[in-house]
Amino acid sequence: MKSNNNIVFTLKWIGIAAVVFAICLVTLNFIAVPSIVDGKSMYSTLDNGEMVICDKRAYKSKDPERFDIIIFSVDKRLSENGYYIKRIIGLPGETVQIDYEGKIYINGNLLEEGYGFQQIENPGRAIMPITVPEGCYFVLGDNRNHSQDSRFEMPGCIEKNTILGKVEIRFLPLEKIGYIDLYKERCNR
Numbered sequence: 001m002k003s004n005n006n007i008v009f010t011l012k013w014i015g016i017a018a019v020v021f022a023i024c025l026v027t028l029n030f031i032a033v034p035s036i037v038d039g040k041s042m043y044s045t046l047d048n049g050e051m052v053i054c055d056k057r058a059y060k061s062k063d064p065e066r067f068d069i070i071i072f073s074v075d076k077r078l079s080e081n082g083y084y085i086k087r088i089i090g091l092p093g094e095t096v097q098i099d100y101e102g103k104i105y106i107n108g109n110l111l112e113e114g115y116g117f118q119q120i121e122n123p124g125r126a127i128m129p130i131t132v133p134e135g136c137y138f139v140l141g142d143n144r145n146h147s148q149d150s151r152f153e154m155p156g157c158i159e160k161n162t163i164l165g166k167v168e169i170r171f172l173p174l175e176k177i178g179y180i181d182l183y184k185e186r187c188n189r
Contacts, residue, residue, distance in 0.1 A: 032053045032054060032055055032056060032165075033053070033054045033056060033071075033164060033165060034051055034052070034053055034054075034171070035051070035052050035053075035054050035071055035083065035085070035167075036049065036050070036051055036052075036081070037049060037050045037051070037052060037085060038079065038080070038081055039146075040143050040146050041084075041085070041086070041141030041142070041143050041146055041147035041148070041149070042069070042085055042086070042087070042141055042142045042143060042147075043142065043143040043146070044142065044143070045069070045087075045142045045180065046069075046085060046142075046167075046170070046180070050170055050172060050173065050176065051170070051171050051172035052085070052167045052168075052169060052170050052171070052180070053167070053168065053169040053170075053171060054071045054164055054165035054166065054167055054168075055165045055166045055167075055168050056164065056165040057165070058165050058166035058168075059160070059163060059165070059166065063091075063160075064088050064091075064137060064160070064163065064166070065088065065091075066088055066089065066090075066091060067087060067088060067089075068087070068088045068166055069085065069086070069087050069088075069166065069167040069180065070085070070086065070087075070088060070137075070139070070163050070164075070165070070166055070167065071083050071084070071085050071163070071164045071165055071167055072084055072086070072139075072155075072158050072162045072163045072164060073162045073164060074155050074162075075154070075155075078148065078154055078155060083164060084139075084148070084149075084155065085167060086139035086140060086141050086147070086149055086150075087139060087140055087141070087142060088137050088138070088139055089104065089106075089111070089138050089139060089140050089150075090106060090130075090132045090137065090138025090150070090157075091132060091137065091138075092132055092133065092134045092135055092136055092137070093131070093132060093134060094106050094107055094131070094132050094138070095107050095108070095129045095130065095131045095132070096126055096129070096130050096132060096138045096150075097123075097126055097127070097128070097129045097130065098120055098123035098124075098126040098127060098151065099123065099127070100123065100127070101119070102119035102120035102121065102123070102144070104120075104140075118143070118144055118145060119144075120144045120145065120151075121144075121145050122145070122151070123151060124151030124152045125151060125152065125153065126138075126150070126151045130150075130157070132157050133157060135159055135160050135161075136157040136158060136159050136160065137150075137157060137158050137160065137163075138150040138157050139155075139158055167180060168180060
């Protein structure tokens with residue numbers, strides 16, 4: 001009799017483990033992707049080695065917005081892990097320009113960030129006006145002087161279909177676990 005109880009107990013736990021595994025598999029394939037921040041380009045918002053959750057559903061029913069933090073795929077020659085994490089600055093159809101003082105202009109108007117990003121030392125190709133193609137986005141790293149972003153030919157403006165999702169939650173390190181303090185909330189927009 002005890003042997004049957006052990007078998008039932010074991011089968012229950014195997015069943016529970018299978019359900020948990022299936023839920024995790026579905027979540028990772030269709031809803032969220034854990035990602036590791038690689039490098040300092042998003043410092044101080046995100047630091048090297050932190051782990052974040054990317055919401056894959058974020059842009060299924062709406063378009064990305066200015067100041068969203070996104071993960072997008074890039075050529076493996078640019079990034080060993082095949083993706084970058086950056087902040088959206090320019091939207092499709094907008095003209096982005098960065099002057100020699102590091103100020104960012106959208107359609108000729110100064111972009112008010114109010115976040116304390118460091119002054120951009122190298123405007124790259126954005127010293128001349130760049131019109132963001134339809135279906136594309138102009139992205140920058142928060143650590144502007146240590147970021148390979150849309151100011152440069154590679155990766156340039158990124159296509160919407162390369163966006164893997166929106167970064168919303170940090171889950172490591174444990175002392176920083178939770179929703180990422182979104183730029184729009186900091187600026188009361």
